[in-house]
Amino acid sequence: MSVLPGNAAPLLAVEDVDVAYPRRGQAPVRAVIGASITVAAGEIVGLVGESGCGKSTLGRAAVGLVAATAGQVRYRGEVVEAMGRATRPPRLRSLQMVFQDPYASLNPRRRIGRQLADAIRLGTGAKLDDAEAGARVAALLERVGLSANIAHRYPHEFSGGQCQRIAIARVLATDPACVVADEPISSLDASAQAQIANLLAGIVAGSGLGMLFISHDLSVVRKIAHRTVVMYLGRIVESGVTGPIWHEPAHPYTRALIAAVPVPGARSGLAAELPGDVPNPARPPSGCRFHPRCPEAFDRCRIEDPPPVEVEPGWQSRCLLARPRVAGPK
């Protein structure tokens, strides 16, 4: 789909992926439909949408945690197979994931240092003695802004933000080239959210890894993502470079999402409301999936599933009203 101006070969390419969850005695739920995303080295791609839109499913498919029912995911050109319970092949060990709840992703009964040493040994295959592992652990902890002397402590001794730093350190232990971060800051305190977002942005800027940053918090995505991908009910409805999308969204859903974000500061008045709820993905509306909630819907929207329209190079919108924009003076 869209490519960075630099045109670098993508590190991670999700190509026309469908994910369907089977249901007993009923048609499967299509959680993701024909989604394509690329992530290049040194790039943060933000994936936003309401709960139930399929963004987490897409993230899990991207690292091979769920199987794509159609299409494929390529990492460094090679196909990422869903692995089930099999051991992750070495070529995929540099494709990693950060989860939402740091307490759930750390082992509560194993010391921090040991968990990180495990990750170094298993993730890189390095044969290290304890002293070497300890030095690497200390370096990792410092890289995520923690003191090296916490290695002997347990996860419960730390706040949510600190645990998320530890979880990020564990991902970094495998020396990843690409990271999928699924709502990494949503369960954290206000001040920790900014800390972790900055930490992730700093890691990407410093090490050149690629990141798919999944979040329902649009203001953070605006802040740290180079490109933004907006999902609605299984479909990618808009994607492109973050700044322009924010200033002039080409899809009514993106406009509604942005308008709903409350702005802090002087009393700003109530944010705009998008009527209705996200429909049940098991029974999606006909035509454009957004039409029942769309303020601009007209007859054709009920019938036609809009194809992606190239609004500008690298910027696509799935809306019948979207038109290519003529490049004008900035």
Place this chain on the structure above:
Amino acid sequence: MTRAPVLEVDNLTVALRTARGMRRAVDGVSFTIGEGEILGVAGESGSGKTITALSLLGLLPIGARTSGSVRFQGRELLGLSRKELREVRGKQVALVSQDPATSLHPLLRIDVQMTEHVRAHLGFSKEQARQRAIEMLDAVRIPDPESALLSHPHQFSGGMRQRIAIAMALACEPRLLVADEPTTALDVTVQAGILRLLDQLRRERGVSVMIITHDLGVMSTVSDQICVLYGGKVAEYGVTGSVLGQPRHPYTEGLMRSLPSASQAGSPMVPIQGAPPSLDTMPGGCAFHPRCIWARDSCRLVVPTLRVVEGGRWLACDIDPLHGREPDLAEVGEI
């Protein structure tokens, strides 16, 4: 403020029993809420915001010790018997909790859940209670309330469930609604609808609302007054627009600066360093001093007194950021 206070909290202190002895989770908190007014209570985990809310409802954990005063419509709530509390709770003071998935009973139909307390509190007949439930579901804009009553919670989306939870809380026509992170589990688009609903309730029904949230964006769109808690104490308390527009407490200031929308596009967010203290790691002096970019030696020793500054705002900081030096951001490091 001409509106009579519905709730007056004065010097409320709540000590909780922990493994290491009694610890003050709420320490001398005072605020008032007028009729039809929305007070926002902001704070991170461990700030005492939820314990404050629970103490209004007599729902504190066993072994908690309270002092100070919580007066609701002039009546002291602290020290009421369980029977007396039951009269107030759910009837005059109602709670909407964070997660509608857990505040509704998954196995009971909505009509059962929505009529039980109405019949118990108001002595309504079954049919009267059903009518009230329909009226309330309509007020929170649930489409087709009659068939909604015959449904189970799982048949609704998260936003709809939160509307139902609010309808349930409103069914006995309470004068005060305590909403603990009512939109945190919801999407922004749904959140906007719930906030509009709260705003409408206070305007049309004169319901007073105490809304607890760490989202300052939510806070500034709905609340009239804001009370920022840190380490169990009031850090800053006043009219929302002025407190968030021109914060005087370094903590409020730091929270505002850490928001993605606050800084320039392209420049990084400026988070407050460190993590909020827990009950066992509460620092001496000003509880915020280890994370404060303005902190002086005296902050380590002296607990700042809560004092009135201009515009009726309360402030618990001995250093006034407005008149001090520029904070040295480089000193605290990190991007």
